[in-house]
Amino acid sequence: MPPVGPLTVKNLNAGFGRRRILHDLSPKPFVSGQICALTGPNGSGKSTFLRALSGLIPSQATLTLGDENLAHLPLAQRAQRCLYLPQTLPAAVQLPVIEALMAAQRACGPRRHEEITISETEHALAWLDRLSVSHLALKNMSTLSGGQRQLIGLAQALSRRPVSLLLDEPLSALDLHHQFAVMRLLQQETRERPLITLIVLHDLNIALNMADRVLLLHEGRIKADGLPAEVLTPEVLRDVYRVHAHVERGQSGRPFIQISGIAEKT
Numbered sequence: 001m002p003p004v005g006p007l008t009v010k011n012l013n014a015g016f017g018r019r020r021i022l023h024d025l026s027p028k029p030f031v032s033g034q035i036c037a038l039t040g041p042n043g044s045g046k047s048t049f050l051r052a053l054s055g056l057i058p059s060q061a062t063l064t065l066g067d068e069n070l071a072h073l074p075l076a077q078r079a080q081r082c083l084y085l086p087q088t089l090p091a092a093v094q095l096p097v098i099e100a101l102m103a104a105q106r107a108c109g110p111r112r113h114e115e116i117t118i119s120e121t122e123h124a125l126a127w128l129d130r131l132s133v134s135h136l137a138l139k140n141m142s143t144l145s146g147g148q149r150q151l152i153g154l155a156q157a158l159s160r161r162p163v164s165l166l167l168d169e170p171l172s173a174l175d176l177h178h179q180f181a182v183m184r185l186l187q188q189e190t191r192e193r194p195l196i197t198l199i200v201l202h203d204l205n206i207a208l209n210m211a212d213r214v215l216l217l218h219e220g221r222i223k224a225d226g227l228p229a230e231v232l233t234p235e236v237l238r239d240v241y242r243v244h245a246h247v248e249r250g251q252s253g254r255p256f257i258q259i260s261g262i263a264e265k266t
């Protein structure tokens with residue numbers, strides 16, 4: 001797929017009822033081939049931001065993807081361009097995993113429902129393999145654990161061929177192996193397709209080491225936006241998260257954040 005984008009967001013305001021949550025956000029454009037980690041304290045507006053981009057909640061903003069004005073697109077097309085994956089998927093889906101994946105693939109293309117082809121099945125199996133969950137193919141979705149459901153949700157999202165992928169805490173229920181495997185797969189997919197990937201992360205060490213950029217929200221406003229090591233500084237961590245922290249380097253040379261205490265409110 002040729003590079004698409006950038007995804008440009010200007011003067012984004014969004015909220016619920018009369019309560020404004022996001023205040024005039026104009027981050028730097030999101031470019032294809034890069035992972036941007038969206039982070040910030042609980043309630044700072046990260047999910048609201050992603051949902052506003054995909055059109056799931058109303059917002060006022062100028063939103064463009066390449067030359068296309070997202071506000072002019074029908075909601076289904078906008079959601080396909082900016083595919084939002086919520087943190088938790090419904091537990092009650094009564095479908096085998098493999099069929100749920102094939103249904104997701106069909107939802108984004110012109111194929112009709114009854115056209116289940118071998119290549120579709122192989123495609124779905126390949127995604128399961130890449131996420132190390134091939135053994136789940138014939139399990140019913142309703143019997144999966146939270147983390148397994150999260151992995152299948154991610155496989156569904158990736159197989160829908162989005163232009164930009166908006167992932168809301170996709171690692172929150174995953175064990176260490178799968179956290180790392182998912183991040184590595186996202187790096188690969190983001191660069192090769194290429195994709196515009198925005199990912200909500202609470203683990204700042206993953207953001208520091210595996211994202212190309214960090215966008216830090218605080219109380220519905222942009223606190224910092226740039227290279228991970230430039231955004232995640234001790235000063236910013238104290239101001240935004242109210243912790244005393246410093247950044248160290250491990251034997252591999254990779255930076256990691258060490259928390260040493262709680263900072264008082266200023």
Ligand SMILES: Nc1ncnc2c1ncn2[C@@H]1O[C@H](COP(=O)(O)OP(=O)(O)OP(=O)(O)O)[C@@H](O)[C@H]1O
Nearest residue numbers: 016017021040041042043044045046047048049217
């Ligand atoms: N459906 C809703 N109706 C009313 N208020 C909402 C709704 N969803 C979220 N909010 C409020 O909007 C604010 C931002 O919520 P949001 O879920 O975007 O935060 P977040 O940064 O994703 O938080 P977390 O890290 O805890 O998931 C919060 O104060 C929350 O209470």
